Amino acid sequence: xxxxxxxxxxxxxxxxxxxxxxxxxxxxxxxxxxxxxxxxxxxxxxxxxxxxxxxxxxxxxxxxxxxxxxxxxxxxxxxxxxxxxxxxxxxxxxxxxxxxxxxxxxxxxxxxxxxxxxxxxxxxxxxxxxxxxxxxxxxxxxxxxxxxxxxxxxxxxxxxxxxxxxxxxxxxxxxxxxxxxxxxxxxxxxxxxxxxxxxxxxxx
Ligand SMILES: CC(C)(COP(=O)(O)OP(=O)(O)OC[C@H]1O[C@@H](n2cnc3c(N)ncnc32)[C@H](O)[C@@H]1OP(=O)(O)O)[C@@H](O)C(=O)NCCC(=O)NCCS
Numbered sequence: 001x002x003x004x005x006x007x008x009x010x011x012x013x014x015x016x017x018x019x020x021x022x023x024x025x026x027x028x029x030x031x032x033x034x035x036x037x038x039x040x041x042x043x044x045x046x047x048x049x050x051x052x053x054x055x056x057x058x059x060x061x062x063x064x065x066x067x068x069x070x071x072x073x074x075x076x077x078x079x080x081x082x083x084x085x086x087x088x089x090x091x092x093x094x095x096x097x098x099x100x101x102x103x104x105x106x107x108x109x110x111x112x113x114x115x116x117x118x119x120x121x122x123x124x125x126x127x128x129x130x131x132x133x134x135x136x137x138x139x140x141x142x143x144x145x146x147x148x149x150x151x152x153x154x155x156x157x158x159x160x161x162x163x164x165x166x167x168x169x170x171x172x173x174x175x176x177x178x179x180x181x182x183x184x185x186x187x188x189x190x191x192x193x194x195x196x197x198x199x200x201x202x203x204x
Contacts, residue, residue: 013122016081017115019088021068026077027058029084033107040108044144046168064089073100078110078119085110088119090127099135100127104150111146117153124154125190128183135183139176141166151179155189 010020022030031054034041042048051057064075073090086106093100102123104116120138127133140147142161152158156179164173 010079011122013118017118018079019076019119019122020079022061022064022075022077022087024058024061026084027054027061030057030061030077030087033084033086037105037107041105044141044147045105046166049169067092071095076119076123078106078115080110080113080115085115088116088123090123093131093133097135098133099137100133101137101139104147116150120150121154124181124186128186133183136181138179140179142175142177148177148179151181154181155185156181157185 007020009023010018012018031051034048034051034057038048047060051060061075064073068074071093073092075087075089077084078086078088087104089103091101091103102120104120106116124136127136138147138151138156139162140151142148159178159180162176162178165176166174168174
């Protein structure tokens with residue numbers, strides 16, 4: 001009959017882009033994506049070499065679902081034309097101050113199409129409108145220009161640089177650029193749709 005079963009918790013964003021809760025049956029696809037992108041991800045993400053087996057991605061997915069059950073964040077898969085393309089995580093929720101922080105990555109072949117910028121925009125809509133949060137942060141190594149361009153494109157404000165805040169496996173320390181968006185700034189920006197996407201700044 002050509003019947004296609006509905007996909008639970010999949011959230012169409014636009015065109016070929018959909019977000020959805022990462023569920024245990026995605027563990028294998030997630031590991032394949034990590035395996036295909038180790039060299040691309042390793043410079044920026046400390047967990048890459050600790051994710052070796054399906055059980056590792058399953059543990060990551062389960063930890064996200066446990067977080068969600070406590071209303072303390074969640075991990076979304078990013079799907080592009082039905083293929084798992086990356087992950088967007090809401091790290092934790094500080095409900096007392098209604099703030100949180102985002103983390104993200106894409107497979108190398110899925111870069112350059114605005115998938116992450118549009119996914120972050122959709123998650124900001126959800127966090128500000130549905131969960132009534134007030135502040136969303138993104139932190140990125142100062143030299144991670146592609147990552148920094150995502151909040152910059154969306155109009156986050158650069159609030160400063162945390163010096164030597166992250167220790168890497170080679171013993172080096174990294175500085176982080178800290179960006180934040182407040183609910184009222186996002187609503188103002190949305191009201192001016194059409195000029196919402198700013199050009200990324202140059203850091204070089
Ligand atoms: C950080 C990362 C997710 C950014 O990916 P990205 O593809 O550059 O970001 P987007 O998906 O938002 O795409 C933006 C690009 O698509 C283009 N684009 C096309 N259509 C677009 C649209 N509708 N909206 C926005 N941008 C669009 C933009 O012009 C930009 O192109 P450019 O890089 O030539 O300027 C990716 O580089 C990555 O996973 N890196 C490794 C892991 C990592 O560093 N994670 C972050 C740790 S803090």
